[in-house]
Amino acid sequence: MDTRKTEVKQGQDLLTYLREKGHRLASPCGGKGVCGKCRVRILEGERTLNQPYPGIQGITLDEWQKGWRLACKTMMNEELVVEIPDMWNTDANILVSGDYEVTLQPCIKKIYLELPKPSIEDQTSDTDRLLRALGYGEILDLALVQSIPDIMSEHDYKVTAILHDNTVIGVEGGDTTGTLYGVAVDIGTTTIVGTLIDLNTGDEVGVYSTLNPQKSHGDDVISRIGYTIENEKGLQTLQQLVLDCFNRMFDYFEGRFNVPGRNIYHVNIAGNTVMIHLFSGMPVKNIASVPFQPAATHLPAIKAKELGLNIYPNAVISSLPMIAGYIGADTVACILATDILKKEEYSLLVDIGTNGEIALGNKDGLLACATAAGPALEGAHIQCGMGGVRGAINKIEINEDGICHSTIGDQPAIGICGSGIVDAVAQMRRTGLVDPYGRILSADEASESLPAALVTRIGQYSGKPSFTITGKEEGAANEIFITQKDIREIQLAKAAIAAGIQILMQEKQLSFNDIKKVYLAGGFGNYINHDHAMEIGLLPSELKGKIVPVGNAALTGAKMIVKSRGYMEVAERITKMTKYIELSSRWDFQEIFVENMEFPENR
Ligand code: FES
Structure with a gap:
C-alpha cells in the first residue's frame, strides 16, 4: 500500500488527480464508474467518509463503511489521506518469449570508411566523397548533411556510415562498427515487451517488460479510442504515455546492459492496429465505428527524433503492416512467426489477448477475423479479476472435497487472473455448480446433489449466487469469489471466439x-x-x-524483422494473402454466437 497526504484541487476527481501524480490505478472502464477497479481507501476526510452508501459496483456496504471508494467517483472537496492498493506495482507475469530461427541480415548496417582527404585536385563535396566511397546510396536528411563536414574533419576522414538499406541515416567518427543494436517491441493492449538485439551477432541481449501505461485510460481498445474522442488532447496523452514507456525501456537497456540509446539504430514494433496508431499519433476515432477504417495500414518512414525517442536520432522506427482496423501488425507478426502461410496443411491461429484474433488457412491464403472477446479472459471485468501479476490465482482445482489453488509467485491470493478464471468456470460446470446455461446454483439447489464442502462456498453477490474460491481464513489477502456476472462475461468471451473459429471454418469449408x-x-x-x-x-x-502454444508470437515476428530484412517482404505478402472477414456484417454471426453461449455438455 502507498499512503500519503496530499494537496488537492477542489472538485477534481481522485482518479484523474492520482494519474496526474503518476499513480497507476487500474481503471478498465476509463473512469465511468462501472468496472469497480479503481478502488482506494480514504483514511481521513470527514465529508467523504460520511457520504451515504450509493450501492456501487465493486464496493460492498461493509467496505464503504471502512472507507473504500471508487477513485473515479470521488470528488476531492476537502483534504484527504488516501491509501492506494499496490496491485499495479507488483511484478507482472508477462510472456516474453517464443522460439524461432533466422539468418542474420538486418536492414541496418555499418560500413567503416577511410576516405581520401580533399585537396586542390579533389574538391569533391563531403557528402559526395562519402557516397563515392560507398559506391551507392543517398542522404536524405538535412541535419545529417549539416553534421558531416565536422565529423569528417575531426576524425581525419575515418568514419563509419550507417545505412538503412540504401540510405545513409548517419555518420559516426572512427570505426564504430562493433556497436549496432536494434529493438523489437510488442505493444500489447495490456503489456509492452521489448527485446534488445545485437545486430552484429543476432544475440538477444535483454528483455524489458511492463504493463501498458495507457491502461489507466481503459483496459480495451474501445475505451482508449473513447478517451481520444472525449478528450481534446486524448490522442497526444495516450501517445506520450507509450513513448515515455519506450524511453524508460531504453534507459533500462543502458543501465542494465550498458547499451546506450545512441547505439540503437532500429526499432520495429508489432501491436494491434489501435496500439500502432496511438504510438505514432494517428487518429483512431474511425476504427470505433462503421466501417471501422484505420488511418493507415502502413507506417511511413519515421525517425526516432520525430517521436522524441532517446536513441540514435535518425534510427529507423518501423512497424509490421496492418490488415484492418481490428487485424493489426500483431496478427501479421504471429502469422509470420508461425509460418502458416507457407504450409500445405491447414492451420488455425488463435491469439487470445485483450481481443481475440483468429486466422485460418494454408499456403493458398488465409482468412482472419477479430472477435470482441473483451478483456474478461485477462481478468478485467471480473469482480475479483486481475492481470497475471504476483498474488493472482492462476490455477484452481475443484473437487468434492473442496478447492485447491495456486498463485503467481506463491503469494497470498489477492485476485484471480485469466487462466484461474477458466479453471474455475470449467470445474464449476463439471461439478454441477453451474448449469449448461451458465447459471450458478443457489445453495438450496446445490445441497440436493453436491457435497457440503462446495455448498458452503455458495454465497450471494448483488442478489445472485456467487462461489467463494478462497478467503482470509484460508490465507488469502481478501475474499475471492466468482459471481454470476463473471460467468456471463466468460460466456460472452468464449462464445465470441468459438463463433469466430466456426465462421472461418465455414468460409473455408473445412472440417476439424x-x-x-x-x-x-x-x-x-x-x-x-x-x-x-x-x-x-x-x-x-x-x-x-x-x-501448439507459441508464446509471444507477435514479439517473435517483430524480432525476425529486426534481424532479417527479408521478413518485411514476407509480412507484406501476408497482408495481401489474408482476407479479413468482418464478423459484425455477417448475417449468421449473432445466431452462431448465441449458440455458443451455452456450455458444452459434461463428458
Ligand atoms: S469504476 Fe472507476 S475506473 Fe472503472
Whole structure:
C-alpha cells in the first residue's frame, strides 16, 4: 500500500488527480464508474467518509463503511489521506518469449570508411566523397548533411556510415562498427515487451517488460479510442504515455546492459492496429465505428527524433503492416512467426489477448477475423479479476472435497487472473455448480446433489449466487469469489471466439479433421489449461491434441524483422494473402454466437 497526504484541487476527481501524480490505478472502464477497479481507501476526510452508501459496483456496504471508494467517483472537496492498493506495482507475469530461427541480415548496417582527404585536385563535396566511397546510396536528411563536414574533419576522414538499406541515416567518427543494436517491441493492449538485439551477432541481449501505461485510460481498445474522442488532447496523452514507456525501456537497456540509446539504430514494433496508431499519433476515432477504417495500414518512414525517442536520432522506427482496423501488425507478426502461410496443411491461429484474433488457412491464403472477446479472459471485468501479476490465482482445482489453488509467485491470493478464471468456470460446470446455461446454483439447489464442502462456498453477490474460491481464513489477502456476472462475461468471451473459429471454418469449408495444428499465441494461450478451455467451449474439443502454444508470437515476428530484412517482404505478402472477414456484417454471426453461449455438455 502507498499512503500519503496530499494537496488537492477542489472538485477534481481522485482518479484523474492520482494519474496526474503518476499513480497507476487500474481503471478498465476509463473512469465511468462501472468496472469497480479503481478502488482506494480514504483514511481521513470527514465529508467523504460520511457520504451515504450509493450501492456501487465493486464496493460492498461493509467496505464503504471502512472507507473504500471508487477513485473515479470521488470528488476531492476537502483534504484527504488516501491509501492506494499496490496491485499495479507488483511484478507482472508477462510472456516474453517464443522460439524461432533466422539468418542474420538486418536492414541496418555499418560500413567503416577511410576516405581520401580533399585537396586542390579533389574538391569533391563531403557528402559526395562519402557516397563515392560507398559506391551507392543517398542522404536524405538535412541535419545529417549539416553534421558531416565536422565529423569528417575531426576524425581525419575515418568514419563509419550507417545505412538503412540504401540510405545513409548517419555518420559516426572512427570505426564504430562493433556497436549496432536494434529493438523489437510488442505493444500489447495490456503489456509492452521489448527485446534488445545485437545486430552484429543476432544475440538477444535483454528483455524489458511492463504493463501498458495507457491502461489507466481503459483496459480495451474501445475505451482508449473513447478517451481520444472525449478528450481534446486524448490522442497526444495516450501517445506520450507509450513513448515515455519506450524511453524508460531504453534507459533500462543502458543501465542494465550498458547499451546506450545512441547505439540503437532500429526499432520495429508489432501491436494491434489501435496500439500502432496511438504510438505514432494517428487518429483512431474511425476504427470505433462503421466501417471501422484505420488511418493507415502502413507506417511511413519515421525517425526516432520525430517521436522524441532517446536513441540514435535518425534510427529507423518501423512497424509490421496492418490488415484492418481490428487485424493489426500483431496478427501479421504471429502469422509470420508461425509460418502458416507457407504450409500445405491447414492451420488455425488463435491469439487470445485483450481481443481475440483468429486466422485460418494454408499456403493458398488465409482468412482472419477479430472477435470482441473483451478483456474478461485477462481478468478485467471480473469482480475479483486481475492481470497475471504476483498474488493472482492462476490455477484452481475443484473437487468434492473442496478447492485447491495456486498463485503467481506463491503469494497470498489477492485476485484471480485469466487462466484461474477458466479453471474455475470449467470445474464449476463439471461439478454441477453451474448449469449448461451458465447459471450458478443457489445453495438450496446445490445441497440436493453436491457435497457440503462446495455448498458452503455458495454465497450471494448483488442478489445472485456467487462461489467463494478462497478467503482470509484460508490465507488469502481478501475474499475471492466468482459471481454470476463473471460467468456471463466468460460466456460472452468464449462464445465470441468459438463463433469466430466456426465462421472461418465455414468460409473455408473445412472440417476439424482438415486442421492439423492450432497455434495458440499470447500469454493467455500459454498459461491456460487447454482441457479446461475445451470444457467451457472456448476452443472446440475436436481440436484436442493439435494445440501448439507459441508464446509471444507477435514479439517473435517483430524480432525476425529486426534481424532479417527479408521478413518485411514476407509480412507484406501476408497482408495481401489474408482476407479479413468482418464478423459484425455477417448475417449468421449473432445466431452462431448465441449458440455458443451455452456450455458444452459434461463428458
Ligand atoms: S469504476 Fe472507476 S475506473 Fe472503472
